[in-house]
Amino acid sequence: VTPRRPGSPIAPLRASIAIHGGAGVISGSVTARHRAALRRALQAGWKILEAGGASLDAVTAAVVALEDDPLFNAGRGAAYNADGKHELDAAIMDGATLRAGAVAAVSRIRNPVLAARAIMERSPHVMLAGKGAEEFARRQKIQLVRPAYFHTAAARRASVRTDPKHRHGTVGAVALDREGNLAAATSTGGVPGKLPGRVGDSPLVGAGTWADNATCAVSGTGDGELFIRSVLAYDVAARMRYRGDSLQRAATAALAVIARLGGNGGLVAIDRRGNLAMPFNSPGMFRACIRRDGTSLIKVYG
Numbered sequence: 001v002t003p004r005r006p007g008s009p010i011a012p013l014r015a016s017i018a019i020h021g022g023a024g025v026i027s028g029s030v031t032a033r034h035r036a037a038l039r040r041a042l043q044a045g046w047k048i049l050e051a052g053g054a055s056l057d058a059v060t061a062a063v064v065a066l067e068d069d070p071l072f073n074a075g076r077g078a079a080y081n082a083d084g085k086h087e088l089d090a091a092i093m094d095g096a097t098l099r100a101g102a103v104a105a106v107s108r109i110r111n112p113v114l115a116a117r118a119i120m121e122r123s124p125h126v127m128l129a130g131k132g133a134e135e136f137a138r139r140q141k142i143q144l145v146r147p148a149y150f151h152t153a154a155a156r157r158a159s160v161r162t163d164p165k166h167r168h169g170t171v172g173a174v175a176l177d178r179e180g181n182l183a184a185a186t187s188t189g190g191v192p193g194k195l196p197g198r199v200g201d202s203p204l205v206g207a208g209t210w211a212d213n214a215t216c217a218v219s220g221t222g223d224g225e226l227f228i229r230s231v232l233a234y235d236v237a238a239r240m241r242y243r244g245d246s247l248q249r250a251a252t253a254a255l256a257v258i259a260r261l262g263g264n265g266g267l268v269a270i271d272r273r274g275n276l277a278m279p280f281n282s283p284g285m286f287r288a289c290i291r292r293d294g295t296s297l298i299k300v301y302g
């Protein structure tokens with residue numbers, strides 16, 4: 001049993017977690033494999049929370065599981081850019097301290113979220129990009145792989161499809177632990193066919209990823225450029241902080257800005273009481289959660 005910290009509630013908080021595997025037009029059939037993959041990632045995070053572990057560890061474990069699964073556009077199975085290469089982005093944020101770490105446009109790090117976390121915990125910086133990030137990861141003994149590791153035939157097919165709405169598969173997680181700490185993590189291969197060097201919203205603190213114990217933790221997915229321009233994840237937190245909005249209201253309103261700008265996507269979010277919101281305005285969003293009352297959900301469409 002973890003000793004009670006001064007100021008922490010006498011009755012332990014109930015933990016909760018939500019994950020996503022991307023929003024968009026879900027091309028191809030949603031199979032039992034997709035649901036099983038979401039369940040596995042959810043369980044990887046939940047196991048940690050249930051044992052009294054930290055939300056930061058839970059979101060890391062959930063995102064690693066999704067990065068390792070070739071069904072999603074993150075880690076293995078990531079999208080191809082216009083040059084037929086992979087450039088991956090990821091971020092993680094700790095709601096207790098507002099520390100954050102991120103990598104952008106990396107091509108050799110097996111689990112970009114682990115590198116993001118190492119940058120947060122073991123460097124003076126928030127974000128490293130490209131070769132510098134890979135060199136840092138190598139020195140931190142984080143596994144590097146050959147570019148071929150990320151290859152999947154499905155991602156190759158998706159990269160030649162012209163409609164950008166057909167992209168989906170970015171992954172993310174948000175969690176609240178029993179100590180009342182929030183955390184968020186997001187990982188992606190980005191938009192299929194993107195220009196080399198393009199960085200999306202996922203690794204940008206406040207755009208695709210945000211966590212602050214005072215308000216909420218958010219992980220987004222969708223039209224990255226619009227998430228950047230509307231500072232989506234921070235907008236959810238700001239609406240709660242400055243307007244006193246509930247999580248659900250703030251998340252819905254922030255997503256409405258994306259729609260007004262002509263785009264789509266979705267997000268998973270959790271507040272400090274463990275309330276969850278998972279709105280999306282695309283045809284589908286891979287998502288799953290375990291709520292503070294212990295009930296769970298795994299869903300793709302509305």
Ligand code: ASP
Nearest residue numbers: 170190191200221222224
């Ligand atoms: N938001 C991601 C990006 O722009 C893509 C996605 O979520 O599908 O890189």
